[in-house]
Amino acid sequence: MIIPGKYLLFLGDVADRLDAKTACGLVDWSRERCVGQWRLPSCGIDMGLEDMDFAQARAAGAETLVIGVTPFGGAIAPQWIAPIVAALGAGLNIASGMHVRLGSIPEIAAAARASGASLFDVRDPGRSFPVGSGRKRSGRRMLMVGTDCAVGKKYSALAIARDMKAHGMKATFRATGQTGILIAGEGVPIDAVVSDFVSGAAETLSPDNDRGHWDVIEGQGSLFHPAYAAVALGLLHGSQPDAIILCHAEGRTHVDGYPDFPLPGLAECIEANLGMARRINPAVRCAGISINCSALPAEARAGHLAAIADRFGLPCFDPVATGPAALIAHISATFD
């Protein structure tokens, strides 16, 4: 699946940047591909891109309207259909990471047929996967695990893979969600795989590789999430990690959208993940902690990270504010 050219980001009517993870990820990691944004009047966020209508976006070089919002449950809202149809009429392709397939919405399917444009369902695995084998693979794997969804697992994996390569290490970012796939150009939308094959899909995503090569795997969900723990466990088993990185957003106290579910502590979350991961790789260890500190005052962040690093005896970093240099030094020193 190769999605054409530059993107116009569709922000719809979302109120919160947490519901625009795809747009945020593309702006932060593929800024050069994003020519503008399109918003409904009630939209509460601004990605700092130029607001364009569909004709202006075409004139500016956009070839594909990317649904940049990722609401709970992955459905396409009724009020998005008319603008998507209009974008198709203006000659744009559509790319979506929703669970609902674009072509399953009759108005969108008809408009795509009429315009000849393409519909890209990034969250459609598009193939079948084998059942997980648990077989030990060559090369190294590092998996992001989280206290919750939307805590920085994707940014951490992208930053680690980028900086590993900058330090001369062999590394590949492995995308497991729609945004990561749009950034990397490939990957497996792991949460859209039939549950019997989740571990097998994760095994397929990080195949045998060279000694010393690291697959840096985007995490999904959390073992403590009332809805998404199954995805997290299948990915943990199938990824066969040598190292896990615990990811957390400072200030988050409860599962996002689930006020009755407090988050686990960092130590509890590390132990639960290691306990499950040891089933496939007894040598797995936690190699570092990634804290999204954006909710803290700028002057408090360094001290906060240092305190966590001291407490756990592990490198602790913010994937954006500090980058993962300390982690990469630790990995170089402790893995052969």
Added chain:
Amino acid sequence: MIIPGKYLLFLGDVADRLDAKTACGLVDWSRERCVGQWRLPSCGIDMGLEDMDFAQARAAGAETLVIGVTPFGGAIAPQWIAPIVAALGAGLNIASGMHVRLGSIPEIAAAARASGASLFDVRDPGRSFPVGSGRKRSGRRMLMVGTDCAVGKKYSALAIARDMKAHGMKATFRATGQTGILIAGEGVPIDAVVSDFVSGAAETLSPDNDRGHWDVIEGQGSLFHPAYAAVALGLLHGSQPDAIILCHAEGRTHVDGYPDFPLPGLAECIEANLGMARRINPAVRCAGISINCSALPAEARAGHLAAIADRFGLPCFDPVATGPAALIAHISATFD
């Protein structure tokens, strides 16, 4: 999905009863619906039914050929296609619990169109499910959890629901796999649900119910299984059990088909399941242990069950040899 009439069981060419779970389940729990069996010459098992060709089965009242074998991975073997086509030609419907859809095989689809017979894919969820909510539901729930696949989870749930009702308790068997669905006539094939929705599907399967009513839920997989732990965890979270029953097959030392993966101990398996289940229902407890003793000499079984009951301080039973009377007495005494 209502599957017509009486069944002819298709046993194909399987060598081992472990690969014929659907046939075994139907013979043991719906014997009155099974008029005969159909085997390829190389088939290594015998369900004790009359061998019939398709015309004989029709004459004996069969309306549907049920694929009674469940090989690893859920695929339809190439050598099964010709007999399935012949069965359709003889006027039988086909019911399958394979992941592969019957209608996706061109020869089978064409034969069904030609004969006017129906194809029933029991493992097709046939609907979408909401994302899990974690919301507390009314009524009681009991979930079978296992050290492995194929250890007796379905038989345990069927026996418990049957005997609860015989003791005047309100209870419903909830099927989560193809065989259970064929026996119960309804259910959710949980391992065929897209992984993001596994917990939500499990929540849908055991909705709010009367105070004192028990949903007795068939388990799937195991938290310790290299391929199927995701299914097991999603079902555990979504089922929101008040009680778990640990199921094990005596003599099984390794995950079936995975010689590199030893099974966990009973205590380790109980603790891992309770640890995860508490996330959704902090009051969950293990209420009993079900041991499939068929691999033990008959005279050793009672002592073995008694020793485990003593060790854990819990009722311990064999779902076939002893039945779950001790468990039901314990449940009546310890839950209000």
